[in-house]
Amino acid sequence: xxxxxxxxHLRASWLSxxxxxxxxxxxxxxxxxxxxxxxxxxxxxxxxxxxxxxxFEAYFTEILLCKNELNVTLNNLSSWMKxxxxxxxxxxxxxxxxxxxxxxxxxxxxxxxxxxxxxILVPLIGxxxxxxxxxxxxxxxxxxxxxxxxxxxxxxxxxxxFAVVTGGVQETTRLLENKFDYIFFTGSxxxxxxxxxxxxxxxxxxxxELGGKNPCYVSDTCDVHNVARRVVWGRFFNAGQTCNAPDxxxxxxxxxxxxxxxxxxxxxxxxGPNPQESPDFGRIVDDKQFRRVRALLCSxxxxxxxxxxxxxxxxxxxxxxxVLPSDPAMQEEIFGPILPIVVVANMDEAIDFINARQRPLxxxxxxxxxxxxxxxLERTSSGGFCGNDxxxxxxxxxxxxxxxxxxxxxxxxxxFTFDTFSHQRGCLHRNMGLETLNAPRYPPYTQxxxxxxxxxxxxxxxxxxxxx
Amino acid sequence: xxxxxQVVGRARAAFNTGRSRPLEFRIQQxxxxxxxxxxxxxEILAALKADLHKGEPNAYSHEILGVLGELxxxxxxxxSWAAPQHVKKNLMTLRDEAYINYEPLxxxxxxxxxxxxxxxVMQPLIGxxxxxxxxxxxxSEVSENTAKMIADLLPQYLxxxxYPVVTGGVPETTELxTQRFDHILYTGNSAVxxxxxxxxxxxxxxxxxELGGKxxxxxxKDCDLAVACRRIAWGKYMNxxxxxxxxxxILCDPSIQGQVVENIKATLQEFYGEDVKSSPDYxxxxxxxxxxxxxxxxxxxxxxxxxxxxxxxxxxxxTILTDVSPESKVMEEEIFGPVLPIVTVKSVEEAIELINSRxxxxxxxxxxxxxxxxxxxxxETSSGGVTGNDVIMHFFLSxxxxxxxxxxxxxxxxxxxxxxTFSHRRSxxxxxxxxxxxxxxxxxxxxxxxxxx
Numbered sequence: 001x002x003x004x005x006x007x008x009h010l011r012a013s014w015l016s017x018x019x020x021x022x023x024x025x026x027x028x029x030x031x032x033x034x035x036x037x038x039x040x041x042x043x044x045x046x047x048x049x050x051x052x053x054x055x056f057e058a059y060f061t062e063i064l065l066c067k068n069e070l071n072v073t074l075n076n077l078s079s080w081m082k083x084x085x086x087x088x089x090x091x092x093x094x095x096x097x098x099x100x101x102x103x104x105x106x107x108x109x110x111x112x113x114x115x116x117x118x119x120i121l122v123p124l125i126g127x128x129x130x131x132x133x134x135x136x137x138x139x140x141x142x143x144x145x146x147x148x149x150x151x152x153x154x155x156x157x158x159x160x161x162f163a164v165v166t167g168g169v170q171e172t173t174r175l176l177e178n179k180f181d182y183i184f185f186t187g188s189x190x191x192x193x194x195x196x197x198x199x200x201x202x203x204x205x206x207x208x209e210l211g212g213k214n215p216c217y218v219s220d221t222c223d224v225h226n227v228a229r230r231v232v233w234g235r236f237f238n239a240g241q242t243c244n245a246p247d248x249x250x251x252x253x254x255x256x257x258x259x260x261x262x263x264x265x266x267x268x269x270x271x272g273p274n275p276q277e278s279p280d281f282g283r284i285v286d287d288k289q290f291r292r293v294r295a296l297l298c299s300x301x302x303x304x305x306x307x308x309x310x311x312x313x314x315x316x317x318x319x320x321x322x323v324l325p326s327d328p329a330m331q332e333e334i335f336g337p338i339l340p341i342v343v344v345a346n347m348d349e350a351i352d353f354i355n356a357r358q359r360p361l362x363x364x365x366x367x368x369x370x371x372x373x374x375x376x377l378e379r380t381s382s383g384g385f386c387g388n389d390x391x392x393x394x395x396x397x398x399x400x401x402x403x404x405x406x407x408x409x410x411x412x413x414x415x416f417t418f419d420t421f422s423h424q425r426g427c428l429h430r431n432m433g434l435e436t437l438n439a440p441r442y443p444p445y446t447q448x449x450x451x452x453x454x455x456x457x458x459x460x461x462x463x464x465x466x467x468x
Numbered sequence: 469x470x471x472x473x474q475v476v477g478r479a480r481a482a483f484n485t486g487r488s489r490p491l492e493f494r495i496q497q498x499x500x501x502x503x504x505x506x507x508x509x510x511e512i513l514a515a516l517k518a519d520l521h522k523g524e525p526n527a528y529s530h531e532i533l534g535v536l537g538e539l540x541x542x543x544x545x546x547x548s549w550a551a552p553q554h555v556k557k558n559l560m561t562l563r564d565e566a567y568i569n570y571e572p573l574x575x576x577x578x579x580x581x582x583x584x585x586x587x588x589v590m591q592p593l594i595g596x597x598x599x600x601x602x603x604x605x606x607x608s609e610v611s612e613n614t615a616k617m618i619a620d621l622l623p624q625y626l627x628x629x630x631y632p633v634v635t636g637g638v639p640e641t642t643e644l645x646t647q648r649f650d651h652i653l654y655t656g657n658s659a660v661x662x663x664x665x666x667x668x669x670x671x672x673x674x675x676x677x678e679l680g681g682k683x684x685x686x687x688x689k690d691c692d693l694a695v696a697c698r699r700i701a702w703g704k705y706m707n708x709x710x711x712x713x714x715x716x717x718i719l720c721d722p723s724i725q726g727q728v729v730e731n732i733k734a735t736l737q738e739f740y741g742e743d744v745k746s747s748p749d750y751x752x753x754x755x756x757x758x759x760x761x762x763x764x765x766x767x768x769x770x771x772x773x774x775x776x777x778x779x780x781x782x783x784x785x786x787t788i789l790t791d792v793s794p795e796s797k798v799m800e801e802e803i804f805g806p807v808l809p810i811v812t813v814k815s816v817e818e819a820i821e822l823i824n825s826r827x828x829x830x831x832x833x834x835x836x837x838x839x840x841x842x843x844x845x846x847x848e849t850s851s852g853g854v855t856g857n858d859v860i861m862h863f864f865l866s867x868x869x870x871x872x873x874x875x876x877x878x879x880x881x882x883x884x885x886x887x888x889t890f891s892h893r894r895s896x897x898x899x900x901x902x903x904x905x906x907x908x909x910x911x912x913x914x915x916x917x918x919x920x921x
Contacts, residue, residue, distance in 0.1 A: 015824065017848070056914025086867035097865055102850055104873070181874065189672065196669035200662050203679070205878040208672065226904045233911055270912040280912035368901050377896060381571060384895035389907075392897055396566055398555035399895035404573070405650065409674045411893065424880060426868030427846060429856040432837060435695050438858075442702055443739040443749035445525035453529050457537060457864070 002171075006163055007178045010106045010133040013160040019103065019131045022081060026074065028128050031156040032121065033070050036063055039152055043117055046144040050116060052283025052313070053238050061238075062117040065395065069122050072397055072414050073129045080129070080418050083427075090456045091437075096429040101422040103131030104205075105181030110172070110195070112187045113142035113285055114241040114335075120149060123184045126417025132182070133161040137175060140168045141286060180204050182421060186243075189406050196409075207410025207420050209243070210403050211333050212360040216246035216390070217350045217376055219367035220255055227366045228262035231339070232270060234364075234390025236317045239282035240293075240337040244362045246390050247334050248323070249341040250350040256321060256341050263339075264304050267317045276307070276314050284313040284336060293336030299327030300340060325353075347372060351379045359383075359405035364390055383407050472640070475632050476604060476647040479575050482629035483602035489572060491550060495543055497597050497626055501590070502539045504625040505532060512586060515617040519585060520707065521752035530707070531587040534864070538591055541866060541883060542598045549598075549887045552896070560906075565898040570891045572600030573674075574650030579641070579664070581655040582754055583710040583804075585611035588678075589618060592653045593631070595886025601651075602630040606644060608656075609637045610754060649673050651890060655712075656680075657802075658875050676879030676889055678712070679872050680802045681829040685715035685859065686819045686845060688836035689724055696835040696857070697731035700808075701739065703833075703859030705786045708751040709806040710758075713831040715859050716803055717792070719819045722812040729772045729788055732808070736773075736786050744785050745778070753782040753805060762805035765798040769809070794822060816841060820848050828852070828874035833859050852876050 018024060036043070040063055047058045083098040107127045111120040120136055127134045136153065138146040150164045165175055176183075176198035183206045185195045192208040199206045218227055234246050251259065271278040284290040290313040297306060297318065305318030315337050323329055323340035330340060344350045354363065354376075361383040365376035373387040383403035386393040394401050394413075402411030412420050440452040487493060505512065509532065516527040552567040576596040580589035589607050596603040605622065607615040619633045634644060645652075645667035654664045655678040668675045687696055704715050720728055740747040753759045759782045766775065766787070774787030784806050792799060792809035799809060813819045823832070832851035834842050842856040852872035855862045862868050863882075871880030881889050 054912070054914055056912070086865070088867070089865060092861070092865050097862075097868060099869065100846065100854075102873075105850075192672055193669055196672065197666055200665035200669055203658060203661055203665065203677065203875055203878065210672070223901050223904075226901055226907075229904065229911065230907065233907075272913070278913070280914050366901065370898070373898060377569070381574075381892070382894065385569075385897070387896075387898035388901045389897070389899040392561065392564075392899065393566075393895050396555070396558055396561050396895075396897065398557070399566060399897065400568065400893050401895065404892050404894075406672060409672055423850065423873045424869050425851065425873070426853040426862050426865075426870060426880070427856070428854065428858070428862035428865060428868065429839075429842060430858040430861065432692050432695055432835075432857050435698070438699070441529070442698070443526075444741070444747070445523055445529075445749050447525065450525045450529055454533060457529075457533055 001174065001177060003165065003175050003178055006135070006165070007106060007180075010135065010161060010163060014105050014133045018158075019128075019133055019161050022078060025129055025131060026077065028157055028162070029070060029074055029125060032125065032128070033067065035152065035156045036067055036070070039148075042148060042152070043145075046148040047116060047142075049144040050113065050142040051238065051241070051285055054280040054282060056280065057238055057282065061115050066118055066121040066125075069125050069397060069414070069417070073125050073418065076415065077129055080415060092428065092430075094431055094434065098427050100425040100427050101130070101418075102425050104421060104423055105132060107132040107134045107182045107184065107421060108137065108175070108180040109134055110137045110183070110185045110187065111139055113139035114238065114243070116142040116145035117149070119186050123186075123412060123417060126412060127184070127421045128162075129418050130421035132421055134163075135175075135180075136162070136164045137172060138164065138166065140166065182206070184420070185209070192408065207402070207412065208408050209401075209410070209412075210361070210406065210408040211243045211335075212358050212403070212407040213247040213330070213333050214244060214360045214362045214364065214382075215350075215354045216249050216364035217347065217354075217366065218249060218251040218255055218259065219347060219365070219369065219372045220252055221368045221372070222366050223368065224258050224262045225265070228259060228266040229269075230366075230389050232263060232266040232317070235339045236267070236270070236281065236337050237391065239284060239315070241282070241285065241335050242391070244384070244391060244394050246339070246364050247360070248330065249339060250344050250353060251341065252345065253343050256343055259341070260303055260319070260321065263319050267304060271317060275305075275317050276309060276312070281317065284315060287313065289335070290315070293334065293338065296329040296334060296336070296338055299323050299329035305337075347375060351376060354380050359403075359407055361403045361407040362386060362393065381405075472634070472643045472647055475634060476575065476644075476649075478629050479602040479604055479632055482627070483572070483575055488597075488602055488627075488630050489600045491547060494597055494600055495546060497631075498539055498543055498594065500625040501594065501597075502536065504621055505535055505539075508621055511617055511621070515613040516586060518613040519582070519611040520710070520754060522707070523748045526706075526749060526751075531584055534587050535590045535594070538594050538866065538883070542594055542887070545884065546598055546887075549884055561897065563900065563903065565896070567896050569894045569896050570599070570887075571894050573890060573892050574601060576601045576603045576890055577644065577649040577652045578603055578605050579652070579654040579656065580605070580607045582608040582610035583707060583712070585614035586618070588655045592881060592886065595881055596653075596890045597631070598887050599890035601890055604644070604649070605631065605633045606641060607633070607635065609635065651675070653879075653881070653889070654678065661877070676871065676881060677877040679830065679875065679877040680712045680804070681827055681872070681876040682716040682799070682802050683713055683829045683831040683833065683851070684819075684823050685718050685833040686816070686835070687718060687720040687724065687728060688816065688834070688838060688841055689721050690837045691835045692837070693724065693727050693731050697728060698735045699858050700833075700835075701732050701735040701786075704808050705736070705739070705750070705806050706860075708753055708784070710751075710754065710804050711860070713853070713860055713863055715808075715833050716829070717799065718808060718810045719813050719822065720810065721814065725790055725810055725812055728810060729790060732788055733773050740786070745783055750786075753784055756782065758805070759784065762803065762807060765803060765805075765807060767797070769796065769798060774806070816845065820845060823849050828872070828876055830872045830876040831855070831859075831862070850874070
């Protein structure tokens with residue numbers, strides 16, 4: 001077991017209690033802040049080498065959003081860490097009853113390649129804030145950020161408590177043989193299953209942030225131009241390699257006709273007449289993904305875009321019309337800059353279509369009629385929901401971010417990350433005295449004692465009164 | 469075993485009709501459960517007596533009272549628990565509606581245990597129904613009378629398609645676990661817990677595992693020993709030691725070991741009289757297999773009190789062992805029986821070290837007049853839950869989450885925590901389709917100006 005030494009080293013640090021004081025956690029988090037500030041250029045360069053994404057996008061997701069999470073955490077850490085006192089019943093009135101937030105111990109954090117810094121740092125911030133030791137496993141596919149993280153994190157964080165492990169499938173498999181106290185994984189559903197199965201061997205709790213095909217229903221009553229802009233923004237951000245991007249559109253034939261020119265206009269507005277020349281449009285991460293996404297182009301008909309350039313791993317912002325459920329683009333999560341439109345007769349058919357499939361990370365619905373938005377919300381199930389926009393629900397850290405069913409298990413962002421990495425320990429601290437109050441619970445049992453216990457334990461409905 | 473597929477399939481079809489979702493329906497089902505408990509009390513108590521030799525007042529206060537309390541609490545609080553929770557917004561979302569919507573997960577599987585066979589099925593069931601799910605109930609086959617009673621009674625009061633009861637042993641449970649559920653709550657041992665989680669992993673099904681372990685009980689020299697020992701004896705010997713949060717073993721200074729034994733002996737006399745076997749308040753071991761297992765733990769041990777057994781009736785007397793070695797068999801596995809080992813330690817540091825060298829337990833107990841010492845033990849150890857200066861009691865306060873950590877489990881329930889365990893918290897952001905001006909900032913073409921903003 002090649003990683004046994006590392007894991008036991010971290011576990012020993014954990015048992016020493018080093019990571020528990022608030023001052024220690026704050027110091028580590030502040031060091032992460034300095035990492036983001038001092039190494040901003042290196043981070044942006046590495047992500048751009050890996051993802052080919054525009055610096056605006058890279059700055060926004062890899063630096064700004066991470067700093068926001070850091071600040072939310074630092075601003076609130078002391079209150080999050082406090083014991084949470086709970087309401088007491090009659091029997092425990094004189095006791096101290098509280099929920100103690102405790103770190104789990106040694107956490108394994110596995111990150112994917114699409115937002116390589118963000119998807120390490122945001123969970124890492126919460127894991128550190130909660131007092132754990134952490135092993136970070138960046139994705140080997142985003143090679144440049146993997147090296148950067150492996151090299152630099154150790155310069156900022158305490159090496160006794162935080163480590164980075166690099167490698168591919170083989171190394172990850174060996175790593176998963178070890179016992180961790182929590183595993184946080186972001187990636188595909190199939191690997192999510194592998195991770196959870198490995199975790200089961202040690203009874204390790206997990207959060208798995210997976211994916212799926214996020215449907216986007218556009219009703220007939222809507223402002224076509226605003227819809228087009230918001231959808232284009234969400235779909236083509238990071239060249240479509242976003243877990244909560246709108247994956248496909250559902251609308252009527254009429255709406256497809258109306259949307260097409262608006263989509264074309266929005267794409268041109270954003271990326272110019274030749275998106276390959278735009279500094280604001282990204283690239284596919286590697287050849288394997290490029291070929292996979294390119295193969296999805298033979299679905300329906302190419303209404304906008306469709307051009308590709310293998311040398312640059314460029315796929316143009318593409319809209320496919322009249323896509324059928326049996327087409328390749330509808331068989332898997334696209335994770336690329338292709339937006340299929342599937343025509344439905346009406347909202348009910350759209351809802352049925354959504355419900356016939358695996359529950360996605362997000363359901364999107366666009367309509368000027370709030371009743372329509374609410375119907376889609378109420379009659380579907382998904383990790384999250386956004387009405388009349390895309391991606392934004394993932395950027396409000398007071399909303400829990402996570403999937404359901406095939407799209408994942410658990411949630412994070414903001415306080416939810418802290419809670420994810422904390423064990424909520426129920427504590428009751430009683431009085432040694434007042435033993436007579438306990439008398440009714442002891443054997444020998446009598447009806448009289450039972451009456452007393454019932455009287456003190458019972459929770460009565462409000463409004464029932466016991467007047468003699 | 470197509471039966472399992474059919475049962476679960478029917479529950480899923482019933483869930484998909486949406487009828488378990490309206491609050492009125494959920495409350496109506498909970499009220500029906502309440503009627504069941506009140507009307508069929510005699511049958512419930514009879515089943516518990518047949519399975520565990522549990523006396524009526526004991527069975528009532530341990531299994532029925534808690535269920536009625538939970539039902540009353542849920543009926544009262546459900547509307548507020550189920551209401552959408554609006555969240556703090558940021559500058560970008562100031563004009564929007566942002567809230568967390570509580571939604572049912574779908575089809576939940578509840579697997580019960582045999583030691584408190586009624587309440588360990590009912591409490592999760594109540595939470596799962598309250599959250600709007602369909603629920604497949606699988607009571608433990610080991611407590612067969614209670615399993616049969618639940619299988620008979622539930623369909624008489626609840627919607628039969630939404631809340632089916634499945635009976636059977638290992639083969640049936642294994643088959644059941646191949647089906648897809650949207651949450652599984654399992655109460656039992658760690659070994660089977662791993663099997664449940666591995667089966668759940670195939671479907672990415674979230675799990676709540678209420679397992680066990682050896683719950684340590686540290687007695688400080690500075691404490692009222694008579695009171696401490698009475699409380700410990702109550703928690704240890706109730707249900708003949710077959711309680712997941714029973715104090716499993718005692719840690720104390722050698723100088724007070726003798727007094728601890730004497731105090732517990734005196735308490736046992738108070739509780740069960742001269743002849744424990746004839747006390748209506750003392751239960752029996754569930755079956756011969758466990759009887760033999762517990763008997764095996766006594767080998768080579770110094771029996772300071774008790775030790776009498778009767779295989780025919782699965783009777784084991786309340787037993788105390790002294791000067792027990794941490795390496796002995798009785799200190800390896802969860803005892804789950806009326807045998808209380810005392811391991812001597814010279815200091816609280818030694819106690820904490822011993823506790824931390826073992827798997828995280830479900831419960832941890834510490835008795836002391838010194839508040840600081842209690843706080844220290846809590847801070848320097850980990851466990852599912854804690855009661856200081858008493859045992860078991862944190863279980864009865866439903867505002868505290870009840871569950872394990874590490875080997876003793878994952879997830880928690882009771883009260884509102886059950887509702888949250890069985891709900892999906894769906895993030896919802898509803899924007900206006902107008903007001904596009906504010907979005908322009910984020911659209912390409914990007915520029916340094918925008919980045920600097």
